[in-house]
Amino acid sequence: MTATLYWNPNTLVIPLGKGLIRLFQTSYRRNVVATRPILDLADQMIGGAPEEAVRERFEKAESALRLADASEFTLWECAYSNSDFFDPSFDPDDLQTLEYEEFVELLTDAQILARQWPPVFDLKKRSFGDRFRGTFFEQIGTEGLYRRTQPTAWWTAQKFTEDLSEIKPTPYKFIEEAFLDAYIRENMRNLEVLEIGCGTGFFTRRIAAVAKRAVGMDSNEDYVEKARKAWPSERYPNLEFHVGDIVDLSKGRGVFQGMQFHRIIMIDTFLFLFDPSYQAPLAQRRAEIMRNIAGLLRPDGHLLIMDPHPFWLTPWLGLESRPFGIVTEYRDRSFKVIPTLEEISCFLFENGLRIRRILEPRIDERYANINPKAHAFMKQFPQWWFLETEKAQAR
C-alpha cells in the first residue's frame, strides 16, 4: 500500500514578492517560506496524493524549490506584539534545497502536510521542551526553558521597565494603562479597594493615588516583596501589600479575613479561573474563590475584571487601513485559554453577581508611531474587555 500525503487547508498561502511564498499554518502558528514550485506541490496534494507522485514532482523541481522554517515565538518580547510567529529575522539566504525526506519532515512537523485525512488537530505539549505546542502560557514556559528564564521574570521584564515604575511602550501602556488610569481617577476616589493578583503592585499604587485605601494581594512572595520595596508603606500610608491565597484566605497570616472593600479589581487574572493547565487549583476551585471574593466585597461593592479579549493573540494580516484577524478558536480552546462571554456571565450569575457594563478599551493613538500595523489591528479589534459587576441583590 502506498502512503498518501495531504495538504492541510488550514494553511494560508501568502506571496512575499520576489518569488517567495509564505505558508502560514493558522491553527499551529507555524511558518515556512518556500519558492514558487511549492505551489505545484500544494496543488497536487490538495485532497491527497500518493507519496511516489509527490516525490517525483519534488525531484523534478530540483534546486528551484528551496525552503526554510520561519517560525519564531515572537510573543516573547511582548505578549501583545505580533502573534503569527513569523520570524522577524527571516532572511531569503536561509532558504535551502532539501532532500525529499527533510522536505516532508519540515512540512509535516509544521502541520502543513498530513499523513491522514482529516488531519488530526492536537496542540497538546508532549514534553517540557516541545516548542510551538501547548497553550500560550505553556509555550511561554518552553521559551523560558530555551532562554533559561523563569516565566515570572519574563512577565515583569516584558511588561515593566527595570525599576518597575513604568510600563514599556506596548499595548499594556497604550490600552491597559491608559484605560485604567482614567477609570481609577473617575471611579475610585475615596474608596477602599483591593487588587487580587496585584503582581509587583503597579496598578495598586495608581489606585492609592486617589483611593482612601489600596490593598494588593498576590500569592507570589517575590512579587509582593518587590511591590513593598518599590512603594514602601512609610511613603505611601494608604497602600499595603500582602501575600494572600484567594483559594484559602486563612492561609498565611489570614490578614484578609474580615476585610471588606468597595471595589475589588482583578487585572489579567480572572481568566485563570478557567484555565485548567496553568495553576490548576484556580480552575478547580473557582466556586470557592468566588465565595471568598464575594465575602471581601461590601454589599454595594463592585467586582471589576479586566481580562484579555477573545481577539487577543489573533494573528493579523491585511492593509493598515483595513486589517483583518484570523480567529481559530473560541469555545474549544487550545492556545488562548480565554473564557467565552457566556462562561463568564453564567459563572458570575451562579455566584450572585451580575454584569453592569462591559467596556472594550481603545488604543491610544500614540501607539501608531511605535507599531503602525499592530495599532491598526488593535484600533479595530479590542485587546481587553473590562467587566463591571455588582452583587445581584444590590438593586
Add this chain to the structure above:
Amino acid sequence: MIHDELQAILREVFGDENLEMTDDMTAEDVEKWDSLSHINMIVAAEEHFGVRFKNSQIARLQCVGDLKDLIMKKRPDLD
C-alpha cells in the same frame, strides 16, 4: 561520578533529599518536577557541569537518562 552529582542537583532542585535517581525517571515520578523546576534543573546542570545544551537537545529529553547521556557526550572526561 555523573550519577551522584546529577542526583545531588535533582535533590536540591526538587527539594527531596531522599530522591533516588534512576535513568528511566521522568517528571511523572517526582512530585515537584513541573515546567518551572525543569528550567531550574537544566540551568543547575549546565552550571555544575560547565556545559550549554542546544535547544534541539533540550527538546528531545525524555527522562533523566537522556540528560545524563547528554552531559556525558559534552563532558567525556568525567566518566
